[in-house]
Amino acid sequence: MSGPIAITMGDPSGVGPEIVLRCAADGTLGDDVVVYGDAGILRHGVELLGLDLDVADVPLVDAGLLGAADHRPGVLDAASGAAGLEYVRLATLAALDGAVAAIVTMPINKEATQLRHPGFVGHTEYVAELTGARSVTMMLTNGDLAVTHVSTHCSLAEAIERVTTERVLDVVHLTHDALRRFLPAPRIAVCGLNPHAGEHGLFGSEDAERIAPAVVAARAEGIDAVGPLPADTVFHQAVHGRRYDGIVCMYHDQGHAPMKLLAFETGVNVTLGLPIVRTSVDHGTAFDIAWTGRAFTGSLPAAVATARRLVSP
Numbered sequence: 001m002s003g004p005i006a007i008t009m010g011d012p013s014g015v016g017p018e019i020v021l022r023c024a025a026d027g028t029l030g031d032d033v034v035v036y037g038d039a040g041i042l043r044h045g046v047e048l049l050g051l052d053l054d055v056a057d058v059p060l061v062d063a064g065l066l067g068a069a070d071h072r073p074g075v076l077d078a079a080s081g082a083a084g085l086e087y088v089r090l091a092t093l094a095a096l097d098g099a100v101a102a103i104v105t106m107p108i109n110k111e112a113t114q115l116r117h118p119g120f121v122g123h124t125e126y127v128a129e130l131t132g133a134r135s136v137t138m139m140l141t142n143g144d145l146a147v148t149h150v151s152t153h154c155s156l157a158e159a160i161e162r163v164t165t166e167r168v169l170d171v172v173h174l175t176h177d178a179l180r181r182f183l184p185a186p187r188i189a190v191c192g193l194n195p196h197a198g199e200h201g202l203f204g205s206e207d208a209e210r211i212a213p214a215v216v217a218a219r220a221e222g223i224d225a226v227g228p229l230p231a232d233t234v235f236h237q238a239v240h241g242r243r244y245d246g247i248v249c250m251y252h253d254q255g256h257a258p259m260k261l262l263a264f265e266t267g268v269n270v271t272l273g274l275p276i277v278r279t280s281v282d283h284g285t286a287f288d289i290a291w292t293g294r295a296f297t298g299s300l301p302a303a304v305a306t307a308r309r310l311v312s313p
Contacts, residue, residue: 009037014285016106040067081112102277136273142263168214190227
């Protein structure tokens with residue numbers, strides 16, 4: 001690994017920078033990280049939380065955007081949303097330049113960010129655009145199981161349209177390539193779109209016409225992929241039966257709901273298909289509890305550990 005791991009502190013109004021500070025104070029971040037954010041917010045946060053921490057001891061790239069007077073804990077704020085996105089931009093460019101080995105992103109709030117950047121959809125799409133990535137997918141992992149998505153941040157109606165043979169096969173490739181970093185022969189389950197994976201056309205034709213051909217093509221390439229499988233049973237088979245290492249899901253909630261049940265506090269989000277390594281915590285800004293000291297902190301060390309693992313030779 002060359003260079004430190006960049007941690008973008010997230011929307012200053014949310015739990016992101018709070019968690020960064022608490023992990024820095026308890027020593028769970030490690031000595032190979034650098035935080036991208038605002039020193040003024042972090043110093044104010046130390047006071048709010050009553051932490052025994054000197055912000056000067058935290059490696060920091062100070063964006064210089066917000067100070068203590070600008071801090072709006074737990075409040076939807078346009079300046080905070082814009083700042084959170086700027087930290088991501090700076091860290092991503094640093095990763096592209098080789099100044100940092102990977103980026104780990106804390107949560108930004110979509111609604112707050114859109115107040116200044118109306119076209120913003122999500123971290124994954126933004127980083128993909130910055131890096132010029134042709135095709136990406138979101139992978140959630142708890143260390144034992146990986147779940148990827150054919151689509152994420154779009155309406156369910158649009159998600160159905162995005163299920164094409166080409167896109168499903170692309171996500172199978174991305175999933176297989178990622179898991180091959182750790183496993184010699186990953187076992188991949190591909191979910192169906194409709195209930196019971198269409199039940200032989202009874203509940204729709206998309207599974208047979210769009211998804212099944214992608215699985216056939218993947219298997220012809222030597223990838224251990226099966227499907228389309230009913231989404232209501234495949235997670236039980238993967239978790240309790242240990243039959244699969246990865247599951248390709250057709251839309252956001254099909255993958256997110258079970259993974260957040262399995263590992264809500266320690267799940268990690270990885271963006272596949274980028275020219276850089278990007279991981280993220282698997283939770284949001286949690287304005288309702290932000291800066292109260294109640295937010296769980298386990299997802300950040302897990303995301304940093306995953307980034308280290310991905311960049312290690």
